[in-house]
Amino acid sequence: xxxxxxxxxxxxxxxxxxxxxxxxxxxxxxxxxxxxxxxxxxxxxxxxxxxxxxxxxxxxxxxxxxxxxxxxxxxxxxxxxxxxxxxxxxxxxxxxxxxxxxxxxxxxxxxxxxxxxxxxxxxxxxxxxxxxxxxxxxxxxxxxxxxxxxxxxxxxxxxxxxxxxxxxxxxxxxxxxxxxxxxxxxxxxxxxxxxxxxxxxxxxxxxxxx
Amino acid sequence: xxxxxxxxxxxxxxxxxxxxxxxxxxxxxxxxxxxxxxxxxxxxxxxxxxxxxxxxxxxxxxxxxxxxxxxxxxxxxxxxxxxxxxxxxxxxxxxxxxxxxxxxxxxxxxxxxxxxxxxxxxxxxxxxxxxxxxxxxxxxxxxxxxxxxxxxxxxxxxxxxxxxxxxxxxxxxxxxxxxxxxxxxxxxxxxxxxxxxxxxxxxxxxxxxx
DNA sequence: CCTACCGATCGGTAGG
DNA sequence: CCTACCGATCGGTAGG
Numbered sequence: 001x002x003x004x005x006x007x008x009x010x011x012x013x014x015x016x017x018x019x020x021x022x023x024x025x026x027x028x029x030x031x032x033x034x035x036x037x038x039x040x041x042x043x044x045x046x047x048x049x050x051x052x053x054x055x056x057x058x059x060x061x062x063x064x065x066x067x068x069x070x071x072x073x074x075x076x077x078x079x080x081x082x083x084x085x086x087x088x089x090x091x092x093x094x095x096x097x098x099x100x101x102x103x104x105x106x107x108x109x110x111x112x113x114x115x116x117x118x119x120x121x122x123x124x125x126x127x128x129x130x131x132x133x134x135x136x137x138x139x140x141x142x143x144x145x146x147x148x149x150x151x152x153x154x155x156x157x158x159x160x161x162x163x164x165x166x167x168x169x170x171x172x173x174x175x176x177x178x179x180x181x182x183x184x185x186x187x188x189x190x191x192x193x194x195x196x197x198x199x200x201x202x203x204x205x206x207x208x209x210x
Numbered sequence: 211x212x213x214x215x216x217x218x219x220x221x222x223x224x225x226x227x228x229x230x231x232x233x234x235x236x237x238x239x240x241x242x243x244x245x246x247x248x249x250x251x252x253x254x255x256x257x258x259x260x261x262x263x264x265x266x267x268x269x270x271x272x273x274x275x276x277x278x279x280x281x282x283x284x285x286x287x288x289x290x291x292x293x294x295x296x297x298x299x300x301x302x303x304x305x306x307x308x309x310x311x312x313x314x315x316x317x318x319x320x321x322x323x324x325x326x327x328x329x330x331x332x333x334x335x336x337x338x339x340x341x342x343x344x345x346x347x348x349x350x351x352x353x354x355x356x357x358x359x360x361x362x363x364x365x366x367x368x369x370x371x372x373x374x375x376x377x378x379x380x381x382x383x384x385x386x387x388x389x390x391x392x393x394x395x396x397x398x399x400x401x402x403x404x405x406x407x408x409x410x411x412x413x414x415x416x417x418x419x420x
Numbered sequence: 421c422c423t424a425c426c427g428a429t430c431g432g433t434a435g436g
Numbered sequence: 437c438c439t440a441c442c443g444a445t446c447g448g449t450a451g452g
Binding site: 033035036037038118164167169173177178190196197198199 | 329374379381383406
């Protein structure tokens with residue numbers, strides 16, 4: 001055994017993780033555990049072994065941290081879902097895939113997801129508006145998917161498009177309250193169980209397969 | 211037209227509404243809009259046309275208000291759901307009824323429900339433990355309902371009991387984020403749409419009716 | 421990244 | 437229910 005091979009990095013980009021990233025990650029954890037307003041900058045600094053005022057060498061305000069956490073989470077949902085829009089899959093398969101990706105984003109980012117769902121109302125007007133726009137986009141994504149299935153004849157023509165999308169979104173979003181990473185269920189397991197139950201209620205009576 | 215008939219009371223018990231009740235209700239609204247920690251006692255007092263310190267003639271602490279709001283909400287869920295446990299209905303009908311009642315509690319108490327779901331982590335240990343116990347009770351209620359349906363032969367024997375209960379709870383709880391009282395959908399409408407989709411995925415293939 | 425500090429605001433109380 | 441106040445803590449800054 002020689003030193004010619006550098007040790008494999010334990011995480012993808014360990015060196016690229018700046019102090020700023022650490023601050024954001026710890027903030028995400030504290031905001032998710034205690035809430036944004038109940039987390040003080042001194043709490044945050046203490047977790048990082050520094051004094052409260054020292055944080056401002058790396059960030060410009062507390063709200064910047066919240067904005068970054070929320071926007072990053074929104075970006076991950078977008079990257080996972082919106083790339084599916086142009087996918088030529090049939091609607092039922094696409095829906096199953098979307099649910100799996102959606103749950104995976106929640107499961108892989110439980111803290112950010114919690115902050116995202118609980119604290120976005122505390123954003124300043126500009127960032128707040130971006131989140132409501134994002135929410136409309138995701139709503140439309142799932143509604144379009146349901147409509148696609150109806151047009152393709154896979155989904156019942158009498159489906160209430162909006163309510164179906166609401167039910168799907170309920171299932172995948174609410175996972176932030178109960179999912180435990182490292183437990184017996186992978187995001188794929190959850191998505192498969194959910195999709196099986198939901199698709200049975202959405203498909204035209206003629207169809208039956210998985 | 212004479213004055214012999216007293217005017218019908220606009221609300222059930224208008225005279226029984228004490229100043230304390232007003233404080234709790236306004237607190238529920240502010241806590242739901244801004245969050246518990248972001249609502250100051252002076253904000254609350256201002257909405258009621260009084261000074262901050264005057265609140266303490268009626269309440270003993272800010273947390274008392276939170277505890278009362280959360281416990282009242284939990285009590286309404288209990289009153290709506292747990293009375294169904296001994297009901298002799300078949301499981302699918304009972305599930306539909308439970309979902310309708312559950313959504314109705316959310317819909318009729320959007321503010322308290324929001325506080326309940328977002329702020330219970332900020333309770334002191336004793337009240338916090340009561341909420342986690344409550345949550346376990348409601349989880350068990352829905353899981354028992356799914357099990358009952360499997361035993362009765364109405365629901366598929368291969369249903370994942372825990373995941374089915376999770377899906378049901380996702381649907382009824384998430385309503386607090388999107389339901390708008392006074393809109394086109396009554397809680398009954400929502401429950402019917404949801405139950406139709408969910409029950410189709412839970413029933414044994416033999417069955418088909420509503 | 422620290423020390424020392426700013427004005428503002430917090431939940432709550434005393435005394436009336 | 438008000439006035440006046442308490443100590444504690446808040447987010448953020450200056451200067452090093």
